[in-house]
Amino acid sequence: MSDLPLAIGIDFGGTSVKTGVLYRGNLIEEAPRIETQNFESAHPLIERIHETIKDLRSKHPRIEAIGVGMPGFVDFPTGMVHNLTNVKGWQRIYLKRELNQLSNLPVTVENDANCMAYAEWKRGSGRGMNHLVALTLGTGVGGGIVVDGRMVRGADFVAGELGQTSIDYQGPDGAYGNRGSLEDYVGNQQITDLAHAAYFEAGNPRERSECDPAHLSILGQQGDKIALSIWDKVAKMLSTSLMNCCWLLNPEAIILGGGVAKAGSLLFDPLEKHLRAQLSPAFKENLRLLPARFGNEAGMVGAATLALEEAGFNVDD
Amino acid sequence: MSDLPLAIGIDFGGTSVKTGVLYRGNLIEEAPRIETQNFESAHPLIERIHETIKDLRSKHPRIEAIGVGMPGFVDFPTGMVHNLTNVKGWQRIYLKRELNQLSNLPVTVENDANCMAYAEWKRGSGRGMNHLVALTLGTGVGGGIVVDGRMVRGADFVAGELGQTSIDYQGPDGAYGNRGSLEDYVGNQQITDLAHAAYFEAGNPRERSECDPAHLSILGQQGDKIALSIWDKVAKMLSTSLMNCCWLLNPEAIILGGGVAKAGSLLFDPLEKHLRAQLSPAFKENLRLLPARFGNEAGMVGAATLALEEAGFNVDD
Numbered sequence: 110m111s112d113l114p115l116a117i118g119i120d121f122g123g124t125s126v127k128t129g130v131l132y133r134g135n136l137i138e139e140a141p142r143i144e145t146q147n148f149e150s151a152h153p154l155i156e157r158i159h160e161t162i163k164d165l166r167s168k169h170p171r172i173e174a175i176g177v178g179m180p181g182f183v184d185f186p187t188g189m190v191h192n193l194t195n196v197k198g199w200q201r202i203y204l205k206r207e208l209n210q211l212s213n214l215p216v217t218v219e220n221d222a223n224c225m226a227y228a229e230w231k232r233g234s235g236r237g238m239n240h241l242v243a244l245t246l247g248t249g250v251g252g253g254i255v256v257d258g259r260m261v262r263g264a265d266f267v268a269g270e271l272g273q274t275s276i277d278y279q280g281p282d283g284a285y286g287n288r289g290s291l292e293d294y295v296g297n298q299q300i301t302d303l304a305h306a307a308y309f310e311a312g313n314p315r316e317r318s319e320c321d322p323a324h325l326s327i328l329g330q331q332g333d334k335i336a337l338s339i340w341d342k343v344a345k346m347l348s349t350s351l352m353n354c355c356w357l358l359n360p361e362a363i364i365l366g367g368g369v370a371k372a373g374s375l376l377f378d379p380l381e382k383h384l385r386a387q388l389s390p391a392f393k394e395n396l397r398l399l400p401a402r403f404g405n406e407a408g409m410v411g412a413a414t415l416a417l418e419e420a421g422f423n424v425d426d
Numbered sequence: 427m428s429d430l431p432l433a434i435g436i437d438f439g440g441t442s443v444k445t446g447v448l449y450r451g452n453l454i455e456e457a458p459r460i461e462t463q464n465f466e467s468a469h470p471l472i473e474r475i476h477e478t479i480k481d482l483r484s485k486h487p488r489i490e491a492i493g494v495g496m497p498g499f500v501d502f503p504t505g506m507v508h509n510l511t512n513v514k515g516w517q518r519i520y521l522k523r524e525l526n527q528l529s530n531l532p533v534t535v536e537n538d539a540n541c542m543a544y545a546e547w548k549r550g551s552g553r554g555m556n557h558l559v560a561l562t563l564g565t566g567v568g569g570g571i572v573v574d575g576r577m578v579r580g581a582d583f584v585a586g587e588l589g590q591t592s593i594d595y596q597g598p599d600g601a602y603g604n605r606g607s608l609e610d611y612v613g614n615q616q617i618t619d620l621a622h623a624a625y626f627e628a629g630n631p632r633e634r635s636e637c638d639p640a641h642l643s644i645l646g647q648q649g650d651k652i653a654l655s656i657w658d659k660v661a662k663m664l665s666t667s668l669m670n671c672c673w674l675l676n677p678e679a680i681i682l683g684g685g686v687a688k689a690g691s692l693l694f695d696p697l698e699k700h701l702r703a704q705l706s707p708a709f710k711e712n713l714r715l716l717p718a719r720f721g722n723e724a725g726m727v728g729a730a731t732l733a734l735e736e737a738g739f740n741v742d743d
Contacts, residue, residue: 388602
């Protein structure tokens with residue numbers, strides 16, 4: 110191993126906190142997870158996270174920075190977490206300052222979907238690109254955007270929220286009153302609901318637990334017509350938000366990760382078809398639709414890479 | 427007048443070409459318009475435009491650059507115009523090179539909506555901002571985007587096309603096969619159609635010519651309920667695309683110009699309501715919805731300002 114620095118990447122999820130040591134985008138050690146429901150407020154949980162950090166630093170003395178990906182809006186410069194919906198006591202928590210005081214290391218705090226996008230941009234499928242849209246498709250839909258070789262954060266550091274964009278101006282209210290929001294159409298539960306209803310209507314009912322994206326992938330691979338029609342429908346809905354990104358931002362590539370993207374060509378083939386059918390020849394030939402390189406470790410990889418870059422290290426190696 | 431440079435701004439429209447001399451965003455002389463239908467191909471029209479440029483330069487010797495806004499996609503670095511739908515013979519025309527060879531001045535060629543956005547950013551309602559979305563609402567809907575203090579052009583210089591983004595994934599095919607494209611809902615003709623149908627259905631039919639946005643503004647100011655309901659509907663549809671831009675880009679301001687935006691508070695009041703009802707508290711308070719400063723001269727102002735900046739002059743004065 111060379112002298113290149115290590116970093117700690119923390120993926121703070123709704124149910125557990127993952128903490129790992131990263132070397133050039135490779136996870137070389139992951140600590141035991143911390144369950145968030147064991148904590149009634151933010152500060153004890155932050156102290157518990159710092160215990161894990163201390164353990165990892167005792168084994169890896171060359172750790173130079175700490176990056177944290179959070180499931181909510183973050184004020185990027187101050188590292189203040191606005192609010193977490195699924196974890197108790199997280200309102201306006203200055204996580205960057207607290208972890209920095211505890212660890213004496215440079216700390217970067219960023220939205221989790223931006224961390225995933227950052228991982229793909231710096232270490233994954235989007236390496237070397239200057240214009241990029243990255244999505245993570247799971248229970249919700251997260252996103253991150255790169256324009257002109259910079260992560261787009263916007264005026265209040267809230268940019269990149271593809272899951273909140275609308276595909277139907279007359280659709281139902283989303284989490285923020287946003288009508289027809291993408292994640293209310295192509296989230297895990299919504300895909301499962303679509304499939305469950307389709308099998309029922311076809312006179313071939315299946316248990317709801319056998320209609321989730323993982324099962325739909327197996328069924329699709331077996332040539333099941335209903336499963337294929339659901340993937341086509343998901344692709345059609347998803348293509349609308351992706352097309353909007355193409356017309357607004359004209360990226361070189363769109364990168365898709367998360368559990369739903371594991372469907373592979375079952376999703377990507379109809380998505381290519383629906384997407385390219387809605388773009389101009391002036392740019393559709395150059396556009397690439399790519400699977401994410403990273404899976405569950407994407408958040409840790411992105412947070413660690415971003416933290417190193419913010420601390421002044423060159424991560425474009 | 428100080429020693430600050432002058433520039434020629436050209437607004438190349440579907441029916442006529444407007445050419446003016448600009449001083450710090452002020453139109454100090456406009457040449458007679460050139461009608462595009464008098465020309466069967468690109469090169470005679472380019473030579474005719476150059477005649478106008480020569481006339482203007484003979485009167486204003488300190489002209490330092492020429493900027494052109496085009497109603498179509500432009501390859502920004504080379505200034506090649508891909509294709510014009512409404513003007514004969516414009517396919518892959520290297521306009522920048524041709525005008526540069528004729529004039530011996532630095533020439534910049536850009537999409538017209540980007541020029542409008544550039545005018546508002548550098549000289550108009552968006553001055554000093556770093557994150558901006560600008561729209562022009564007329565027969566079609568054009569747009570331009572500024573992120574982190576730079577115009578967003580994208581990988582193939584096609585970015586910013588708000589009018590082509592979708593508000594309904596099941597909507598009718600747009601100009602590029604893009605289903606439910608915004609300009610097919612809130613373009614001049616579509617607003618007129620909506621109003622015409624609404625008056626008919628209400629048992630109060632009006633001539634179609636009295637249902638256009640200009641008439642609807644007068645009717646709305648008089649408190650006409652149907653006109654007000656149409657403006658509310660237009661605002662609701664338009665808010666969907668603007669909301670998408672907010673979630674993706676989190677701009678400081680959205681600037682609205684063009685004929686339809688002349689409706690003023692009839693459009694802006696319901697638009698504020700629909701837009702803010704679909705955003706997070708994390709950023710909706712800071713967002714500003716602003717009318718454009720420039721009207722018909724926006725294209726010339728933006729093209730001239732951009733040309734000066736590209737030629738190395740400081741336009742942030």
